[in-house]
Amino acid sequence: MSAHEATPKMLLVDDDFTFLQVLARAMRKRGFDVLTADNVPKAESLLLKHSPDFAVVDLKMEGPSGLALIASLRASNPEMKIVILTGYASIATAVEAIKLGASNYLCKPANADEIISALLCKAANPEQPVKERPMSVDRLEWEHIQQVLTANQGNISATARQLGMHRRTLQRKLQKRPVRE
Structure with missing residues (x-):
């Protein structure tokens, strides 16, 4: 303030x-x-x-x-x-x-x-519990796609090329909500 x-x-x-x-x-x-x-x-x-x-x-x-x-x-x-x-x-x-x-x-x-x-919130919580269960394969895929998309500054065509998938397939995956962990 x-x-x-x-x-x-x-x-x-x-x-x-x-x-x-x-x-x-x-x-x-x-x-x-x-x-x-x-x-x-x-x-x-x-x-x-x-x-x-x-x-x-x-x-x-x-x-x-x-x-x-x-x-x-x-x-x-x-x-x-x-x-x-x-x-x-x-x-x-x-x-x-x-x-x-x-x-x-x-x-x-x-x-x-x-x-x-x-x-x-003033500071990060070092006591934050770490989840015991790893992410699902679908969630890992979603996270990887988001990471590559961010690296390509939102360019879907470049991301699809880098991931080795068709652009339309990538667009369909991006339209879905993220998979729950």
């Missing part, structure tokens, strides 16, 4: 209008001054006038992904806490989001309290 403001400012960026409105209402009830945008360019234009303390950004939207917004958010306020939300979670995108400067990363569906907890 900025020293000159009594109410912390939060920017919410998501192309799901209903989710955006519900989350904005929940955050206002929790004491935040909320700004909303449904894509990266609109969010960047809001940053010209406002410097939020917090940002909650959807990963996958029409146009540029939420990852493309992280640099602008950091430039607007280097102390800003940023959480990336996604329904398409993968290790590769989580690592990329953190490398780019996100404070945390959450899988949808996430409620307002979980989001606030992720925003206010």
